[in-house]
Amino acid sequence: MPLLRLLCATLLLAAAAHACRDGGTSGEPPPAGGGGGGGGDGGGDGGGGGGAPTTPGWIERARENFEGGALPASAFAPDPVPDDGPFSDGGAYFTSRGVTPPAAFRATQPFGKDGWLTVESYSRRGDARLADHAEVVADPAGGANHVLRLRSQQHTDGTVVRPTAPLPSRYRVSLRAGFPAFGDGEAGGNNGYDAGDETAGPWWPEERAASQNGFYWLTILDALPRPHNNTWIHHHRKVVIDSDNHHPAWMETWTGDEFVWSGEHPIMMIALDGSRPGDVKTGNAFFSWSNGAWQPSGAIRAVDAYLPDRWYRVTIERDGPRYTLEVSGTFRYGGEGTYRAEIDAAQRCVWHYPVDAAEAAGAAGCVDEGAFVEGHPRWPAGGAWPDWFMFGDPHVNYYEGEVYYDDVVLEVWRD
Template sequence: MRVSVRGALALTIPLILPVTLSATPAHAGAGPPAAGEGWRLVAAEPFNRHLDSAKAPWKRDDDGPSSPYDVDMYDNDGAYFDTVGGPAFRERLAEMKTYRQSFRFGKGGWLTAELAARDADGDGSPDRPPTLTSRNGVAHLEEPSHQAGVVIRSSRDLPARYRVEATLRGVDFGGRRDGAWDYPDGRINGYSPEGCKTNFPWASGGDFSRPECQWADVRTDSNGFYYMSIMDYRRVAPHNNVFIHAHRKVAMDGYNRYKYTGSGLLYCNPATGEYEPYSAGTGNGVNALFMTDDRRYATMPGTEYLMESECGYRKGGAIVSAVDMRPELLPGEPYTFAIERRDGAYTMEMSGVFAHVGRATFRYTRAFVQDGEPIWHYNQRPDEYDGRFDADWTWQGPGGTLTDRGTWPAGSAYPDRFMIGDPHMNFYEGSAQVDDIRLYVPE
């Protein structure tokens, strides 16, 4: 058995435990809270200056301990995949190389762009790489291949109390268009029709020796986009989907399942307060997920979901979309997404024109620990947490047995870094337009 122990900073500091709050109900209004409501603007990016990722070099990333993107056993070359995939995983991984771009922008470099792509043909350059540009005061994220990723993140740790928000002016990462999952231009749920598109070479099990085109088809699975998420590690960047699912604190994202008719997804109708089948929506829902310490999956490290909506509270089970967006109204009717951290709680907020209710703002708040359920890795400092939710995670597969020891130990601390975009290097493909990223602190 292999054992991995996560690093933890042990300090002797008086313990500060969080208070308990109730979920804050949504409210309909003209827009989200502004700086005049207890917040002071400290950083803003209107994308009025020219931005072009083509000016930044692509650098090969060979993973491993020497890589600046090395985090833990769930990395692209992580021991987790050696365990669940066996020797075949290394053979599959050798069929491609990873290239990355990274550059700061905004006043004082407070924002960072992280882009990643693969080189499968061995010519020394990334295949169909993503881009980040700005024009007419809007950032354009373009990702022509699902075997890539592009995100905008904070360059530095967010403070103990903050509000971060962004405006969405366009999104084309799947979902129904004019009622159809299969688009007139030939795309399928936002994916191009050319070639096979699979989750190769990262999965939580199965036969890793299969050729790439025999892996799970992502076109007929899902597409999506992260409208705003708080991550628990510093160099937030695209990785495999298993890694990303282990490192989210809270997230507002789209998970657009192609022609899905099962019971694993639900829509909340905010006008009636009733849950509806996923097929009743347009496939453009927004999930507001507070992550907690329980494992959602038996064979991979994704954390369980706590979901607040106008239909009530749910833990686990079907993923609930709190609202259904209307992307056909963009850019004329933009959306604003925000996350706040203060008073011992996180709040997720979404504003815009939504199905069933029109223009509205919805806010959902949970304490760091509420009714015995913690928000995953909420503690920015060791003295905010006493180790009560620590656990060991054990994985088994053709590569043997692996234990992730100390997933949330006493003495640990996890920064808050926000992220917007697509961080999955084996899922999701499309384009989005983002504007007015702003950071506030309490007055």
């Protein structure tokens, strides 16, 4: 019997050695490009193949790294003045005040794999070209990388990038944004504007546009994002990561030791408060994430300040009614690091958070049948609003400058 056991063991060892030489179960990973992968710029599930069970988690659905060459060309056409509700450019709120939208032009162009992204630009110049507003260019940090530059040559320009279809109920979207040149918020200058005396007309002709300048790193809206007057945008935001350079300062920035009044390069991480009516001109009050906590509703406080010659990684995730906002990079006060904030949208009544009937049923405490414009209740019972992400400069009566974006990634949850 001992001799028989020895013979069996010898045969098993020989078989294992033969399997290793033939590329069998050696314990090493398969070579790159082999077995279950997939993806490319369009993403993909990868997977184990052969009917193997999958592990729940985030999977990449789509990606854009701007290495595929120039964006498709698209001509500007006369602005049809989209009817996007009472605060749109020709909406009921403004027409009741005698406002007529200006003659303008729009260009809309899908791009990316299967056209999963769309860029839309607005200009009051009849000779506008899409490449003047959105163009694939060399990385301002140097090297061979290519990135997307969004530019507003005048404060009456606006350009945003959005998904071509609304987001699923559970998603994570991330991108890199950096090298912004949308003013500085310092006293004594034009804050990035050509003249400094530009106004926010025709919607708010008495307002000095140059008092504010900025852009959106990444935000989630409750309606299809496109360039509009600033009031429309303010009534459609859910959660936001943005910057508004301004003087004199009307916000505070956390320095790591104290809050200081400053409008110089602030980074705002905010969730819109839908528990009360808000303001007809500026929209809802909001919760600001700063000093490691959500600040009281209405307290306008920046998490830190950005450096204008750096890249930052920005992410917004939605998991049920919970949002997570994240910004990573090197900051003026906090140095290198990450700011991460989570909020329960149902508990806080984050503005228009329900995306389907099930979530709407749980939002009874947020319902507000009152209206700024007759026939348009602020939060109707049963209301549901799919999420849309947006980045760029959406204001067609504020903001002048440019900013760069890269590595836009959309992930979805697989059970």
